[in-house]
Amino acid sequence: MKILSIVSATLVALAAAPGNANDLTAQDLATQETTSGEMAGQKTGPSNAAILEDLRQNSLSSNEILAITAADEVEFVSLESFSGAGRQELEETLGSTEDGMGEVQTAFAWNETLEAVLDERDVMIRDLVAATRSDTGTLTVYIDMPSI
Known part of the structure; x- marks a missing residue:
C-alpha cells in the first residue's frame, strides 16, 4: 500500500x-x-512515397546486382506498410523496373557477397522484392512484399 x-x-x-x-x-x-x-534503438524507415521514388530512380537490374563485389553499407526496408491504393502503386512501380522480383532474387542467389549479407541478417531470398543503390553507395534491399 x-x-x-x-x-x-x-x-x-x-x-x-x-x-x-x-x-x-x-x-x-x-x-x-x-x-x-x-x-530505444528503433530506426524509423522511409515513408512510402520515399520508397516509391527510390524504386523509380535507383532500382538495380539483375546484371547490376550480379556486378556488386562489396556491400559495406546495406539497409533492409520492409514493404509491409503498403496497403490498398498504396500497394497498387507499389506494384505498378515495381512493374516498371527493369527486372522483376524473380530476377532480383536469382541475382542475389548468384552473388556470393550479397548472399553472405542475407545469411548474416537472416533474410530469406524468397523475401526479396527489389534493390536500389544511392549516390553514396548504400545498397537498399526491399523485402516483405505485402500480401493481398
Missing part, C-alpha cells in the same frame, strides 16, 4: 510539473517521438 501511495504521489507531481505533456506543441511531440524511438 505504501508503494502505491508513493507511485501515486510521484505521478501527481509529474503531471503538475512545468513542461508536462499538456504543454508540448505538436512539433515537440514529433521531436520527442523521433528521439525516443532513436534512443
Whole structure:
C-alpha cells in the first residue's frame, strides 16, 4: 500500500510539473517521438512515397546486382506498410523496373557477397522484392512484399 501511495504521489507531481505533456506543441511531440524511438534503438524507415521514388530512380537490374563485389553499407526496408491504393502503386512501380522480383532474387542467389549479407541478417531470398543503390553507395534491399 505504501508503494502505491508513493507511485501515486510521484505521478501527481509529474503531471503538475512545468513542461508536462499538456504543454508540448505538436512539433515537440514529433521531436520527442523521433528521439525516443532513436534512443530505444528503433530506426524509423522511409515513408512510402520515399520508397516509391527510390524504386523509380535507383532500382538495380539483375546484371547490376550480379556486378556488386562489396556491400559495406546495406539497409533492409520492409514493404509491409503498403496497403490498398498504396500497394497498387507499389506494384505498378515495381512493374516498371527493369527486372522483376524473380530476377532480383536469382541475382542475389548468384552473388556470393550479397548472399553472405542475407545469411548474416537472416533474410530469406524468397523475401526479396527489389534493390536500389544511392549516390553514396548504400545498397537498399526491399523485402516483405505485402500480401493481398
